[in-house]
Amino acid sequence: MIQAYKYDIVKDLKARLENAMAIVLVDYKGINIEEVNNLRNQFRSNQVDYFVQKNTLIKLALNDLGITGLDDYLVGPTAVAVCKADEVTPARVLTKFLKEVMEDKAFPKFKAGYVAGHVFSADDLKSLASLPSREELLAKVLSCMQAPISNLLGVTQGIIKKFVYAVDDLAKKKAEAS
Numbered sequence: 001m002i003q004a005y006k007y008d009i010v011k012d013l014k015a016r017l018e019n020a021m022a023i024v025l026v027d028y029k030g031i032n033i034e035e036v037n038n039l040r041n042q043f044r045s046n047q048v049d050y051f052v053q054k055n056t057l058i059k060l061a062l063n064d065l066g067i068t069g070l071d072d073y074l075v076g077p078t079a080v081a082v083c084k085a086d087e088v089t090p091a092r093v094l095t096k097f098l099k100e101v102m103e104d105k106a107f108p109k110f111k112a113g114y115v116a117g118h119v120f121s122a123d124d125l126k127s128l129a130s131l132p133s134r135e136e137l138l139a140k141v142l143s144c145m146q147a148p149i150s151n152l153l154g155v156t157q158g159i160i161k162k163f164v165y166a167v168d169d170l171a172k173k174k175a176e177a178s
Contacts, residue, residue, distance in 0.1 A: 013061035030107035069119035
Protein backbone atom coordinates (compact mmCIF):
# COMPACT_ATOMS: atom_id res chain seq x y z
CA MET A 1 0.00 0.00 0.00
CA ILE A 2 2.76 2.42 0.95
CA GLN A 3 4.75 1.69 -2.21
CA ALA A 4 1.70 2.33 -4.40
CA TYR A 5 1.14 5.63 -2.59
CA LYS A 6 4.76 6.68 -3.19
CA TYR A 7 4.52 5.55 -6.80
CA ASP A 8 1.53 7.87 -7.24
CA ILE A 9 3.46 10.75 -5.66
CA VAL A 10 6.43 10.19 -7.99
CA LYS A 11 4.05 10.00 -10.95
CA ASP A 12 2.46 13.32 -9.90
CA LEU A 13 5.90 14.92 -9.40
CA LYS A 14 7.02 13.69 -12.78
CA ALA A 15 3.96 15.32 -14.39
CA ARG A 16 4.71 18.59 -12.57
CA LEU A 17 8.37 18.57 -13.63
CA GLU A 18 7.84 17.37 -17.20
CA ASN A 19 8.38 19.96 -19.96
CA ALA A 20 9.67 22.49 -17.41
CA MET A 21 11.80 25.29 -18.81
CA ALA A 22 13.25 25.93 -15.34
CA ILE A 23 13.50 23.85 -12.18
CA VAL A 24 14.99 25.69 -9.20
CA LEU A 25 15.81 24.02 -5.89
CA VAL A 26 15.39 26.31 -2.88
CA ASP A 27 16.63 25.92 0.69
CA TYR A 28 13.67 27.28 2.62
CA LYS A 29 14.71 26.81 6.27
CA GLY A 30 14.49 29.88 8.49
CA ILE A 31 11.34 31.26 6.86
CA ASN A 32 8.04 31.53 8.75
CA ILE A 33 4.54 30.59 7.52
CA GLU A 34 3.52 34.16 6.65
CA GLU A 35 6.64 34.60 4.52
CA VAL A 36 6.12 31.20 2.87
CA ASN A 37 2.57 32.14 1.94
CA ASN A 38 3.80 35.46 0.55
CA LEU A 39 6.43 33.66 -1.53
CA ARG A 40 3.88 31.09 -2.77
CA ASN A 41 1.55 33.90 -3.84
CA GLN A 42 4.34 35.65 -5.74
CA PHE A 43 5.28 32.41 -7.47
CA ARG A 44 1.64 31.62 -8.27
CA SER A 45 1.03 35.07 -9.77
CA ASN A 46 4.04 34.49 -12.05
CA GLN A 47 2.87 31.03 -13.20
CA VAL A 48 5.48 29.16 -11.17
CA ASP A 49 4.61 25.90 -9.41
CA TYR A 50 6.20 25.91 -5.93
CA PHE A 51 6.06 22.88 -3.67
CA VAL A 52 7.88 20.93 -0.96
CA GLN A 53 8.34 17.17 -1.20
CA LYS A 54 10.73 14.52 0.09
CA ASN A 55 14.14 14.67 -1.57
CA THR A 56 14.14 10.97 -2.46
CA LEU A 57 10.81 11.28 -4.27
CA ILE A 58 11.97 14.39 -6.13
CA LYS A 59 15.16 12.57 -7.09
CA LEU A 60 13.18 9.59 -8.42
CA ALA A 61 10.93 11.85 -10.51
CA LEU A 62 13.89 13.82 -11.89
CA ASN A 63 15.82 10.65 -12.70
CA ASP A 64 12.77 9.25 -14.53
CA LEU A 65 12.89 12.41 -16.67
CA GLY A 66 16.61 11.94 -17.32
CA ILE A 67 17.75 14.80 -15.07
CA THR A 68 20.53 13.57 -12.80
CA GLY A 69 22.57 16.75 -12.33
CA LEU A 70 20.51 17.92 -9.35
CA ASP A 71 20.94 14.74 -7.28
CA ASP A 72 23.80 16.17 -5.19
CA TYR A 73 21.70 19.21 -4.22
CA LEU A 74 18.74 17.22 -2.91
CA VAL A 75 19.93 17.28 0.70
CA GLY A 76 18.23 18.97 3.65
CA PRO A 77 15.05 21.03 3.41
CA THR A 78 14.27 21.51 -0.27
CA ALA A 79 11.46 23.31 -2.05
CA VAL A 80 11.06 23.18 -5.81
CA ALA A 81 10.04 26.05 -8.09
CA VAL A 82 9.00 24.90 -11.58
CA CYS A 83 8.13 27.15 -14.49
CA LYS A 84 6.92 25.88 -17.85
CA ALA A 85 6.57 29.33 -19.42
CA ASP A 86 9.94 31.05 -18.89
CA GLU A 87 13.49 30.09 -17.93
CA VAL A 88 14.22 33.07 -15.70
CA THR A 89 10.98 33.64 -13.79
CA PRO A 90 11.62 31.38 -10.74
CA ALA A 91 15.06 32.90 -10.11
CA ARG A 92 13.77 36.43 -10.65
CA VAL A 93 10.78 35.98 -8.30
CA LEU A 94 12.91 34.52 -5.51
CA THR A 95 15.54 37.25 -5.88
CA LYS A 96 12.83 39.94 -5.76
CA PHE A 97 11.30 38.27 -2.70
CA LEU A 98 14.67 38.21 -0.93
CA LYS A 99 15.20 41.93 -1.59
CA GLU A 100 11.70 43.10 -0.68
CA VAL A 101 10.55 40.78 2.10
CA MET A 102 13.57 39.04 3.59
CA GLU A 103 15.83 42.15 3.54
CA ASP A 104 18.60 41.11 5.96
CA LYS A 105 17.96 37.37 6.32
CA ALA A 106 20.02 34.69 4.62
CA PHE A 107 17.06 32.43 3.80
CA PRO A 108 15.47 31.22 1.64
CA LYS A 109 18.36 30.72 -0.76
CA PHE A 110 19.11 29.00 -4.03
CA LYS A 111 20.57 25.51 -3.98
CA ALA A 112 20.79 24.87 -7.72
CA GLY A 113 18.70 24.93 -10.85
CA TYR A 114 18.10 23.13 -14.10
CA VAL A 115 17.53 25.66 -16.86
CA ALA A 116 17.43 24.95 -20.59
CA GLY A 117 19.04 21.54 -20.14
CA HIS A 118 21.95 22.74 -17.98
CA VAL A 119 22.60 22.66 -14.23
CA PHE A 120 23.09 26.12 -12.73
CA SER A 121 24.75 26.84 -9.39
CA ALA A 122 23.29 29.27 -6.87
CA ASP A 123 25.59 32.06 -8.10
CA ASP A 124 24.62 31.36 -11.72
CA LEU A 125 20.94 31.62 -10.79
CA LYS A 126 21.54 34.98 -9.10
CA SER A 127 23.28 36.23 -12.25
CA LEU A 128 20.45 34.88 -14.39
CA ALA A 129 17.90 36.70 -12.25
CA SER A 130 19.71 40.00 -12.73
CA LEU A 131 19.41 39.85 -16.52
CA PRO A 132 16.80 42.08 -18.17
CA SER A 133 13.51 40.44 -19.09
CA ARG A 134 12.90 39.00 -22.55
CA GLU A 135 10.66 41.95 -23.47
CA GLU A 136 13.35 44.45 -22.43
CA LEU A 137 15.98 42.66 -24.50
CA LEU A 138 13.69 42.52 -27.54
CA ALA A 139 12.96 46.24 -27.17
CA LYS A 140 16.69 47.00 -27.08
CA VAL A 141 17.35 44.88 -30.17
CA LEU A 142 14.48 46.55 -32.00
CA SER A 143 15.71 50.03 -31.08
CA CYS A 144 19.19 49.14 -32.33
CA MET A 145 17.69 47.92 -35.59
CA GLN A 146 15.62 51.08 -35.97
CA ALA A 147 18.46 53.51 -35.21
CA PRO A 148 20.09 53.50 -38.68
CA ILE A 149 16.72 53.96 -40.38
CA SER A 150 15.80 56.81 -38.04
CA ASN A 151 19.16 58.48 -38.63
CA LEU A 152 18.79 58.15 -42.41
CA LEU A 153 15.30 59.61 -42.20
CA GLY A 154 16.58 62.55 -40.15
CA VAL A 155 19.37 63.26 -42.64
CA THR A 156 17.08 63.10 -45.68
CA GLN A 157 14.51 65.32 -44.00
CA GLY A 158 17.24 67.85 -43.25
CA ILE A 159 18.31 67.92 -46.91
CA ILE A 160 14.71 68.34 -48.08
CA LYS A 161 14.12 71.16 -45.57
CA LYS A 162 17.25 73.02 -46.76
CA PHE A 163 16.13 72.61 -50.38
CA VAL A 164 12.64 73.93 -49.57
CA TYR A 165 14.13 76.92 -47.69
CA ALA A 166 16.48 77.66 -50.60
CA VAL A 167 13.61 77.54 -53.13
CA ASP A 168 11.48 79.71 -50.84
CA ASP A 169 14.30 82.30 -50.52
CA LEU A 170 14.71 82.36 -54.32
CA ALA A 171 10.99 82.88 -54.77
CA LYS A 172 11.03 85.77 -52.26
CA LYS A 173 14.03 87.40 -53.97
CA LYS A 174 12.37 87.14 -57.39
CA ALA A 175 9.15 88.57 -55.94
CA GLU A 176 11.11 91.50 -54.45
CA ALA A 177 13.01 92.10 -57.66
CA SER A 178 9.87 92.34 -59.78
